[in-house]
Amino acid sequence: MYEHDVIVVGAGGAGLRAAVAADEAGADVAIVSKLHPVRSHTGAAEGGINAALREGDSWEDHAYDTMKGSDYLGDAPAIETLCQNSPYEVIQLEHWGMAFSREDDGRVSQRPFGGLSFPRTTYAGAETGHHLLHTLYEQVVKRGIEVYDEWHVMNLAVTDEERPEDRHCHGVVGYDVASGEVSGFKARDGVILATGGPGQAFDHTTNAVSCTGDGQAMAYRAGVPLEDMEFIQFHPTTLPSTGVLISEGVRGEGGILYNEDGERFMFERGYANNDGELASRDVVSRAELTEVNEGRGIEDEYVHLDMRHLGEERITDRLENILHLAEDFEGADGLDEPMPVKPGQHYAMGGLETDENGETCVGGLYAAGECACASVHGANRLGGNALPELIVFGKRAGHHAAGKEMESAEIETGQRGEFERATVDSPVELGDPGSFGDAVADGGAVAAGGTADPDTLLEDAVEAERQRIDELLNTDGIHHSEVRSDVQETMTAKVNVFREEDGLKEALRELRAARDRYEDVAVQDPSTTFNTDLLQTIETRNILDLAEAITVGALARKEFRGAHWRAEAQERKDDEWLKHTMLSWNEGDPELWYRPVILEGENKEYEPKVRSY
Amino acid sequence: MSTQLPQQESEESTAEEAAEPAATDHDHEHTGGPRRDVGDKTTDTEHEPADTEDTREIRVFRYDPEIEGKQEPRFDTFHVPFTRGMTVLDAVIYARDNFDPSLTFRHSCRQAVCGSDAFFVNGEQRLGCKTQISDLEEPIRIEPLPHQDVVKDLVVDMDHFYEEMEAVDPYFDPDETPDGELEEQRQSRANREKVKMSTRCIWCGACFSSCNIAAGDNEYLGPAALNKAYRFAMDEREGDGKTQERLETIEQDHGVWRCQTQFSCTNVCPKDIPLTEHIQELKREAVKSNLKFW
Structure with a gap:
């Protein structure tokens, strides 16, 4: 077993920034990633990083644009945190040498971007993400931060108290891609998920084949609610x-x-x-x-x-x-x-519910970047607002997990504070009765009891993953790629830019059928050496859970807001829908609920207005 | 194991003149003999698409240290249906998902920025995702990068490459940064332009694999790491002391002076980085700085 203060899962922009921040705060931090850091999908981001740097611009204007862009479904404390911190984080990157495009006077260039009232998008050519990713990795190398690259995280070690809010995450289970070794990674202080989005749930996507939403799916099954998953940006x-x-x-x-x-x-x-x-x-x-x-x-x-x-x-x-x-x-x-x-699938506005410090409702478990939902982007993300989210919230999660003192969050997580329960009008049973027998092998919370010590918890989680791998390798059945392509086709055909009730219900039926077929899935490559067949089979399970969550949210939300358009309700309904769609795994029987949007900012209340451009 | 099989050695030398004879060498060596069932499928006519379909023949290097039948490297042949715009990566993905799920290779972004899928295609280092099938002669031979240990099929061990990359202090290191938290370090457009190409490196390892010097000298920093050193040595925001330190690093026994300007790295770079020129410029800078200290 490996042991560190803080374990960061994923090595894109948010993960690397979180690791650097945890290191700066004095923690012994390690990164565990299924890819070598420079392979991460942050590198494909092109456009830029929004930051109010110049005279005539202000973080307030950036926040206003972002709230308007979100179609009033972003939470003001998260949006304001982003906009206040982005200028400092951009200049921090500049101080780390990032190759920004420059003006004649040698200062960082900025250009106009969609939905912005000021040309505030800093950039490095049309390959901003590449430069951001490499600059951050350089800082990781400089600091000698431990990176376990090509270690695929299979599950989280989370205790199994009844309420997710009482659970605690003590580490993760990793699979060494090169050797097939399964090992626990114990986190003394915190686990930060920075695993990116679920783009591979769709078949026409800008996302890398690695963007299978692993962190979202694992944390969802361990009790963290998924928030606003129906909001998918089509670029x-x-x-x-x-x-x-x-x-x-x-x-x-x-x-x-x-x-x-x-x-x-x-x-x-x-x-x-x-x-x-x-x-x-x-x-x-x-x-x-x-x-x-x-x-x-x-x-x-x-x-x-x-x-x-x-x-x-x-x-x-x-x-x-x-x-x-x-x-x-x-x-x-x-x-x-x-x-x-x-148009093509590009970004998931929703994700794992966190507060503005990156904390989820499960103790010791954080999320940052596209896999998280703070929520900054609400119903629609503005161009140039994804990269600042990585560095601002990656840093905050890193600091918080490392124990640095921070202001307490205004955003509630889990079923605390104000929320309402709801039901989904689904034509089929949702969730998963358990394709591998029980919640443990499914990647859910580990049945070790609230009092189990972290070491035992982690050992149990490792053992459960060994069993899961063993079962997948030693059965006959269909190949996961058939299931995956069915899911992708369903999502692109029926949960796309234009959505209507019958199509969404049909999508849920097709996803149900795909889940049932997944129960017969088998890994055909018997090797323990670089078994991508095994890893992709496990990723497909994650895609299934997330595709369902996206579709459930889309069916539940009967209005047109931001990226979510419904044939039956072609207008925004503020009286009814100024609230986040929340979905809890609930031990395989997904539960829908809602939490009100926070429009109350630091100095003002954001008043929903008609969003015209 | 290494891709440096004896027959591959001889093939490399011939590859430049003619790809055809080299391919027949391999036919003999690797496609005969016992095959696993998955391999058989690919050569069975029933697994070839219908006659009317336009297919392309790819021959893919196979090796797995623990699987019987794959411990001895071999080539498997796949007939992949051709579609307009199909890349080498698309072809191996098709072969994996439809013929043999154990076919293994790294890939992620599909758009030439993650640098995962550098392969040796018809005798040249190329990114699979950026290489059009229609530009290649059949049968298309797809092998792992030469001069690196093969882990499995098209996957090579990149650790040595990463070690060299990290041996050149690959991070920005200015003497001081501005006091104000929001104060920028100015950089002229000209200086940004000077380092621009060098910052495009995606760490794919194609250059390193193509370099004869790196193949013969295990400690040679290699073109990618030297390019990374160039990126910082030429950045006007770093101080003279640091630049001097960088020049000393690249001037070591296994540094710039080993480069024999064969341009193989420059020729294979998928991001068009003028690697050889950068190495030459570092040599000139090193000479200049040595003269300064005389």
Whole structure:
């Protein structure tokens, strides 16, 4: 067994920042990640990092834009924390040498981004995430922080008290990909999940194949509620054949969207008369799909994004990476022709419920980054707001887990404070009766009793994972990839940009069928050496739980807010729905409940307004 | 084990002139002999798609130290249905998900930024996700990166590469940072431009694998690590003392002077980083700084 004060799971932007913060606070911290840190998906982020750095801008304006962008479903304390801290964290990255794009006076450049009232997006070319990731990893190397790379975390060691709020996390169970060794990682002070989003629940996604939401699924099954999972961001500009992302930076710099008739539809068809192409992402995605659905798409599939008028010099200076992506993955020369684009799954606004210090309702368990929901993004995330979330909340979680004194959080977690219970009108049984027999092997809380000492708890958790692996390796059955592709097709067909009740119910039926088939899944590669077949089989289980949570949220929320559009209710209903959708695993019998949104900020109350751009 | 099988050695030398003869060497060595059932499936006609379908033949290196039949390296042949825009990574994913789930390779982002899937494709180091099948001659040979130990199939042990990367103090180290928490260190656009290409490295290891010097000298820092050193040595925000220290690091016995400017690293870099030029520039800087201390 390995032992550290703080264990960080995942090594993207949030995980690395959390580890550096815990180290700075004096903790013995280690990172456990299924990928080597530089392989993490943060590296694919292109556009930038929002920070109110300049005269004429303020954190208050950034907070206002973010709240408006969230369609009033973000929690003010989380949003204000993000906006107040982002400038310091961006400059911290700059002090660590990050290769930001620069102005003539040598200061960090900023550009306009969708939904922002000020050009406050700092960037490093169109490869900001790559630079952020490598800069943070450099700091991890500098500090000699221990990294267990290519160790796949299979489960959390969480006690099994009845109420999740009484449970405690004492560590994780890791699987060494190279050797097949299963080992416990005991965390004396805290476990921080920074495992990214569940993009692989969809088949047209900008997300890496590693984005299977492992941390979300493990913590969900151990008792942490999933919050606002129905809010999935579909990025308006992804390449049709692969889902590769074309940065919002292209539109930020002046790129224009055209339909088949050559109309600049964002204006000419009235989707966003003021901001046009730079309206919020959900607005642009719906506009594009409407154009396609009404017969004005190109090849009935996509629209054109044209940046030729920006000129070669400006494109090469600020968007060079886009030229390479369009050429390599779509065969389009962005200097010479418009690029084909269509909406693709890009980001999950929801996630593991945390407060503004990254703490979940389970003691000693934290989450930060895309896997968490503080909630900063509410119903729709603004471009350039994901990367600051990683560094701001990664740092806070790292500090808090390491025992640094911090202001207590205003946001409640778990079923405490004000909340209401609800039921889902599902046509099928939800959750999981237990494909591997019991909650332990399922990756749920460990039945060790509230009084069990951490070592015993961890040993039991390790043993349960060994059994699970053993069973998966030693049975005959179907291959997980059949189940995974079914889930992805269902989600993209029925839980996409446009959603309607019958389709969502059908999706739940199909997910139920996929779950049932998963019970017969078997790993076909018998090797203990780099067994990706085993790991992907386990990831598919995680995808199943999260796909269901997304669909349940989408079915429950009968309104149109931000990224969530419902055919039956095409308007925002503030009287009824200024509340977060919460889903608790409840030992395999998912329970729906709601918690009110916090619109009360530090100095003001955010008043819901019509969101027009 | 290593990919440096004797036959591969000879093949490497011929690969530049002609890929064809090299491929036949391998036919003989690795596709015959006993096969596991999964391997059989791939050559059975029933597992080939219908005749009308346009397929491409890929021949993939297989090895697993603990699985009978895979302990001796071999090549498996897969006939993969071709679709427009299909990459080498798409092809091996298809083969894995439809023919043999034990086929193993690293991959993640699918867009040439995570650097996981550098393979040796038709005798050249390439990123699988960035290499179009339509640009390659058939049969397409897909092997693990040469000069690194093979863990399994296309997965190589990257530890040595990471050690070299981390041997050059790969982090920004200025003498001082501004006092104000919100005060920036200024960097000129020209200086940012100078280091820009060097910061694009995705640690895929293609350059390191292509380098003859690295193959022969286990302690040679190699092109990627030297490029990382360049990235900081050329950054105007670091102090002269630190720059001097960096130049001493790269001037060591197994540093820049081992580079024989063969340009193989530059030729294979998927991010078009002018690695050889960067190494040459470091040599010049090292000479200049030595003269200064005379």
